[in-house]
Amino acid sequence: MADDKKITKRADDYSAWYQDIVLRAELADYSPVRGCMVFRPRGYAIWENIQRDMDRRFKETGHVNAYFPLMIPESFMKKEAQHVEGFAPECAVVTHGGGEKLEEPLVIRPTSETIIGSMYAKWVQSYRDLPILINQWANVVRWEMRTRLFLRTTEFLWQEGHTVHETHDEAWEEVVRMLGVYRSFAEEMLAVPVIAGRKSDSERFAGALTTLCIEGLMQDGKALQCGTSHDLGQNFTKAFDIKYLGRDGKQAFAWSTSWGVSTRLIGALIMAHSDDQGLVMPPNVAPEPVVIVPIWKNDDEKALVLGKAHELAQALKACGIKPHVDDRENLKPGFKYNEWELRGVPVRVELGPRDVASSQCVLARRVSGTGKETVPLAQAATRIGEVLKEIQAFLFERALAYRKEHTTSVSTYDQFKQVLDGKGGFVRANWDGTKETEARIKEETKATIRCIPDDDHAPTGNDVLSGAPGKHSVLYARAY
Amino acid sequence: MADDKKITKRADDYSAWYQDIVLRAELADYSPVRGCMVFRPRGYAIWENIQRDMDRRFKETGHVNAYFPLMIPESFMKKEAQHVEGFAPECAVVTHGGGEKLEEPLVIRPTSETIIGSMYAKWVQSYRDLPILINQWANVVRWEMRTRLFLRTTEFLWQEGHTVHETHDEAWEEVVRMLGVYRSFAEEMLAVPVIAGRKSDSERFAGALTTLCIEGLMQDGKALQCGTSHDLGQNFTKAFDIKYLGRDGKQAFAWSTSWGVSTRLIGALIMAHSDDQGLVMPPNVAPEPVVIVPIWKNDDEKALVLGKAHELAQALKACGIKPHVDDRENLKPGFKYNEWELRGVPVRVELGPRDVASSQCVLARRVSGTGKETVPLAQAATRIGEVLKEIQAFLFERALAYRKEHTTSVSTYDQFKQVLDGKGGFVRANWDGTKETEARIKEETKATIRCIPDDDHAPTGNDVLSGAPGKHSVLYARAY
Numbered sequence: 038m039a040d041d042k043k044i045t046k047r048a049d050d051y052s053a054w055y056q057d058i059v060l061r062a063e064l065a066d067y068s069p070v071r072g073c074m075v076f077r078p079r080g081y082a083i084w085e086n087i088q089r090d091m092d093r094r095f096k097e098t099g100h101v102n103a104y105f106p107l108m109i110p111e112s113f114m115k116k117e118a119q120h121v122e123g124f125a126p127e128c129a130v131v132t133h134g135g136g137e138k139l140e141e142p143l144v145i146r147p148t149s150e151t152i153i154g155s156m157y158a159k160w161v162q163s164y165r166d167l168p169i170l171i172n173q174w175a176n177v178v179r180w181e182m183r184t185r186l187f188l189r190t191t192e193f194l195w196q197e198g199h200t201v202h203e204t205h206d207e208a209w210e211e212v213v214r215m216l217g218v219y220r221s222f223a224e225e226m227l228a229v230p231v232i233a234g235r236k237s238d239s240e241r242f243a244g245a246l247t248t249l250c251i252e253g254l255m256q257d258g259k260a261l262q263c264g265t266s267h268d269l270g271q272n273f274t275k276a277f278d279i280k281y282l283g284r285d286g287k288q289a290f291a292w293s294t295s296w297g298v299s300t301r302l303i304g305a306l307i308m309a310h311s312d313d314q315g316l317v318m319p320p321n322v323a324p325e326p327v328v329i330v331p332i333w334k335n336d337d338e339k340a341l342v343l344g345k346a347h348e349l350a351q352a353l354k355a356c357g358i359k360p361h362v363d364d365r366e367n368l369k370p371g372f373k374y375n376e377w378e379l380r381g382v383p384v385r386v387e388l389g390p391r392d393v394a395s396s397q398c399v400l401a402r403r404v405s406g407t408g409k410e411t412v413p414l415a416q417a418a419t420r421i422g423e424v425l426k427e428i429q430a431f432l433f434e435r436a437l438a439y440r441k442e443h444t445t446s447v448s449t450y451d452q453f454k455q456v457l458d459g460k461g462g463f464v465r466a467n468w469d470g471t472k473e474t475e476a477r478i479k480e481e482t483k484a485t486i487r488c489i490p491d492d493d494h495a496p497t498g499n500d501v502l503s504g505a506p507g508k509h510s511v512l513y514a515r516a517y
Numbered sequence: 518m519a520d521d522k523k524i525t526k527r528a529d530d531y532s533a534w535y536q537d538i539v540l541r542a543e544l545a546d547y548s549p550v551r552g553c554m555v556f557r558p559r560g561y562a563i564w565e566n567i568q569r570d571m572d573r574r575f576k577e578t579g580h581v582n583a584y585f586p587l588m589i590p591e592s593f594m595k596k597e598a599q600h601v602e603g604f605a606p607e608c609a610v611v612t613h614g615g616g617e618k619l620e621e622p623l624v625i626r627p628t629s630e631t632i633i634g635s636m637y638a639k640w641v642q643s644y645r646d647l648p649i650l651i652n653q654w655a656n657v658v659r660w661e662m663r664t665r666l667f668l669r670t671t672e673f674l675w676q677e678g679h680t681v682h683e684t685h686d687e688a689w690e691e692v693v694r695m696l697g698v699y700r701s702f703a704e705e706m707l708a709v710p711v712i713a714g715r716k717s718d719s720e721r722f723a724g725a726l727t728t729l730c731i732e733g734l735m736q737d738g739k740a741l742q743c744g745t746s747h748d749l750g751q752n753f754t755k756a757f758d759i760k761y762l763g764r765d766g767k768q769a770f771a772w773s774t775s776w777g778v779s780t781r782l783i784g785a786l787i788m789a790h791s792d793d794q795g796l797v798m799p800p801n802v803a804p805e806p807v808v809i810v811p812i813w814k815n816d817d818e819k820a821l822v823l824g825k826a827h828e829l830a831q832a833l834k835a836c837g838i839k840p841h842v843d844d845r846e847n848l849k850p851g852f853k854y855n856e857w858e859l860r861g862v863p864v865r866v867e868l869g870p871r872d873v874a875s876s877q878c879v880l881a882r883r884v885s886g887t888g889k890e891t892v893p894l895a896q897a898a899t900r901i902g903e904v905l906k907e908i909q910a911f912l913f914e915r916a917l918a919y920r921k922e923h924t925t926s927v928s929t930y931d932q933f934k935q936v937l938d939g940k941g942g943f944v945r946a947n948w949d950g951t952k953e954t955e956a957r958i959k960e961e962t963k964a965t966i967r968c969i970p971d972d973d974h975a976p977t978g979n980d981v982l983s984g985a986p987g988k989h990s991v992l993y994a995r996a997y
Contacts, residue, residue: 135608
C-alpha cells in the first residue's frame with residue numbers, strides 16, 4: 038500500500054499511472070475471474086456516496102426503485118432486432134441449473150429493457166397505469182476483451198431507469214430530464230464538467246430512436262462517456278406488447294425510455310482530478326473528506342491529543358461532515374501524511390500537543406494549496422466546511438479550464454489530425470451526417486463522434502473530411 | 518389490485534392467503550424466468566428500509582462494504598469439500614461468454630466464501646492486516662425446485678458478511694455479535710420475536726464448524742429461519758491459503774466467519790403479522806407508515822383539504838415520519854381506505870372539510886384498534902408518532918404471545934406428534950444427539966431441529982424418540 042514503490046508519472050504512461058492509483062489507493066483489485074474486478078471498501082464507499090445522492094435525485098423527480106431478475110430468457114433478447122444485434126455478442130450465457138441442462142439458455146442481463154418490458158406489459162392496462170417511473174440498482178454483465186478497472190469490466194454495477202409513458206412528448210421530456218439529472222450530478226458531486234448532446238446513429242443504444250449523453254474529458258485528452266438517456270420510442274413497447282386503453286377508448290402502444298450510469302463514474306473522477314502524487318477526491322463523494330492525524334510521543338500526549346481529536350470529530354459530525362481519526366499506533370505522522378495524500382483525502386488536520394496547548398490545529402489541503410493554515414480549534418469545523426467547498430469548486434474549475442484549453446474548432450482534416458495527435462481533447466468540426474465519413478474518420482484517427490452538442494447550430498462550413506455540406510457541428514475525440 | 522376478488526382466508530388455505538397478500542398488495546410478482554420473482558416498488562421499498570437500518574448496525578459494529586464478482590470459477594467451489602457438496606446441486610452455471618465456450622465454467626455465486634477467500638489470501642500478510650470486517654450487499658442464485666415469493670426463490674437479494682481474524686476466540690466473538698445484531702434487528706424493526714440458538718450438524722452451513730441462527734414462528738405454526746451466522750473455523754482459510762505472519766513471527770492460518778440475511782425477511786414479516794383483511798406492516802419498515810386521505814366533494818373543498826393535508830405531511834416529516842398524501846382523483850374515500858388496509862398501512866389519517874373547520878383530523882389504525890380517534894391538527898404529528906410506536910410494540914407482543922402459546926414441551930413421541938398435527942409451533946424435546954434420530958423424526962413428522970436454543974441445559978429426560986439419554990433440549994418444528 039504505502040510502500041516505497043513510486044506511482045508512475047502521467048507523462049510517462051497514463052495507463053500505468055491510472056492503474057497504480059487505483060491499486061495503491063486500495064480502491065479496487067483484479068479478481069481471479071477474467072475481466073471482473075473487486076470493489077475494495079474505499080472504492081465501494083465512493084459508489085455508496087454516488088448512490089445515496091443520485092437515489093435522492095431520482096426520488097425527487099418522482100421515481101421509485103424495484104428489482105427484476107438477473108437472468109433473461111434468450112428468446113426475450115431476440116424480440117427487438119437492433120437490441121439483440123447489439124448485445125448478443127457481449128452476453129454471458131447460463132446453460133445449466135440445478136445439475137441439469139436448461140431447456141432454454143438464460144442470458145445474464147447486459148441491460149434490462151427486455152425482462153422489464155415483459156413485466157410492464159402485464160402491469161399496464163389503461164392510461165391510468167401510466168407513467169411508470171421505475172429505477173433499478175443492479176449488477177450487469179457484458180463480456181469484454183480489453184478491460185480496465187472501473188472503466189470497462191465484464192461485470193459492473195449501475196442503475197438503470199425504465200419508464201413508460203402515454204405520449205412520445207412525455208417520454209422525450211423524461212429523457213431530457215434524466216440527462217439533466219446526470220449532468221447536475223456529474224458537475225456538482227464529481228466536479229467533472231460534462232458536455233451534453235446526442236449520439237450519432239452509429240453510436241446510439243441498440244434499440245433506441247435517440248440516445249442523449251454526457252461526455253467528460255480526461256487529463257490525457259481522451260473523452261469518457263459518463264451517462265446516457267435513451268428515447269426508445271415504441272421499439273420495445275411493440276416488441277413486448279405494452280399497450281394501454283387510451284383516454285379516447287382505443288388501444289395504443291406506450292412510449293418508453295431508459296437511462297443509466299455505472300461504476301465507470303468512479304474511473305471518471307479518478308482520471309479527471311488525480312495527479313502524480315496519487316488520488317485526488319472531490320470532497321462531495323470522498324470516502325474520507327477529512328482525516329485528523331493526532332501527533333504524540335508519549336502516553337500523556339496521546340491521551341491529550343486523541344481527546345481533542347475526537348472532540349473535533351464530533352464538531353465536524355454536527356456540521357454534517359464525516360471525519361476519520363487516524364489513531365494507528367507505531368506509524369510516524371509523515372508516513373500517515375503520505376498515505377492520505379496518496380489516497381486523495383481533501384483535507385488533513387494535524388493536531389499535536391503544542392497545537393492543543395494553543396487551542397489550534399493545522400489544516401493541509403490535498404489541492405488548491407495555499408500552504409498549511411493554522412485555525413483556532415473552536416472555529417475548525419466551520420473553517421473545514423468552507424475549505425471543502427473551496428476544494429470542490431477548485432476541482433471543477435480546474436477541470437473546466439482544462440477542457441476549454443483542449444477543445445479546438447477545426448475546418449480542415451489536416452488540422453483535425455494535428456490536434457488529435459498533438460494536445461488531444463475535443464475537436465469540433467462540421468459533419469456531413471453520413472455513416473461513411475464517421476467510419477472513415479474513426480478508422481484513420483481512432484476518433485469518434487462523442488456527441489452532437491446541445492448548441493449544435495446550422496454549420497456554415499463543409500464536412501471536415503468529405504467537403505460535402507455540413508449537417509451538424511459535432512465533437513470528435515478519442516475515447517475510453 | 519383493489520378489485521372485488523376476496524383474499525383467501527388463512528384458515529381456508531394459508532399458502533393461497535400468503536400469495537394473495539403479496540400479489541394484491543403489489544409487493545412482488547412472478548417473472549417469466551422460472552423460480553425468479555420481481556420485487557415491485559412497494560416490496561423493494563421494504564428491502565430499502567431493511568438495508569438502511571441494518572447497514573447502520575453493521576457500520577456501528579466496525580464493518581465496511583465491498584463488492585466481489587458475481588461469477589465464481591467452478592474449481593473454487595471444489596476447494597472446500599463440504600462446501601461443494603452442499604452447493605453444487607443448486608448452482609447455475611455460465612458455460613458461454615462473448616460468443617465462445619469458456620475454458621472453465623463459471624458458477625453464479627450461491628454464496629461468496631470462495632471468491633472472497635481467494636482475495637483475502639492476497640490481502641492478508643501479517644497480523645496487522647487483521648481483522649478484515651467486510652460485508653457485501655448482493656444478489657445470489659440457488660436453483661430451487663419449489664419456490665415461494667420472498668421465502669424461497671432461485672435468485673434472491675441478501676447481505677453476506679465475511680470476516681477474518683487472528684484467533685478462533687475473536688472469530689467466535691464476531692459470530693455471536695452478528696447473531697445479536699440480527700436478533701435485535703428482527704425484534705426491533707420487523708417486530709418478529711426470534712429464538713436464537715445453534716444448528717444441529719445436519720442443518721449447519723456447508724463448510725462451517727458451527728452455525729448460529731434465529732428462528733421465527735409464522736401464524737400457521739411453521740418456523741422460518743431468519744438469519745444465520747457461521748463459525749467457519751479454518752476450513753476456508755486452509756482451502757484458500759489465508760495465512761498471516763503472527764506476533765510470534767510464525768506463519769499461521771487465520772480464522773473466518775460469515776453471516777447473512779436475505780429478502781426472505783420480507784416474507785417473515787408478512788406471514789407473522791398480516792390478517793384476513795390483507796397486509797399488516799410494522800411501522801418501522803413500512804413503505805408508507807402513514808397515509809393521509811383528504812376528502813372533498815368540490816374544488817373549493819379540495820383546495821382547502823389538500824392544503825391542510827400537505828401541512829400535516831410537513832409536520833410529520835419534521836418529526837422524522839414519512840407521510841404519503843393520497844390525492845388521487847375520481848376514487849371514493851371508502852375505496853382508498855380499503856386499498857390502504859389491504860396494503861397494511863399502520864395509520865390512516867382522514868381529513869375532510871368539517872375536520873379542517875374544527876382543526877382536527879381522524880386517525881384509524883390498521884391493528885390494535887381502539888376505534889377511530891379524533892385529534893387536534895396541532896397535535897396530530899406528535900400523536901401519530903406515539904401511535905406508530907404503540908403499533909410496533911403491539912405487533913411484537915402479539916407475535917410473542919402467539920409463540921408462547923405455540924411452544925410446547927413434550928416428553929413422549931405421541932405427544933410430539935399430537936402437538937405437530939394439532940396446534941403446531943415449536944416442540945421442545947430432548948434429543949440424544951444422533952443423526953439417526955433426527956432423520957427418522959424428519960421422515961415421520963416432517964419436523965426438523967430448528968435450533969439448540971441458547972438456554973439449552975443438561976436435559977433430565979431421555980430422547981423423545983429413541984429413549985436414549987438426552988444430550989440436548991432442542992426445538993423441533995415444521996419449517997419453511
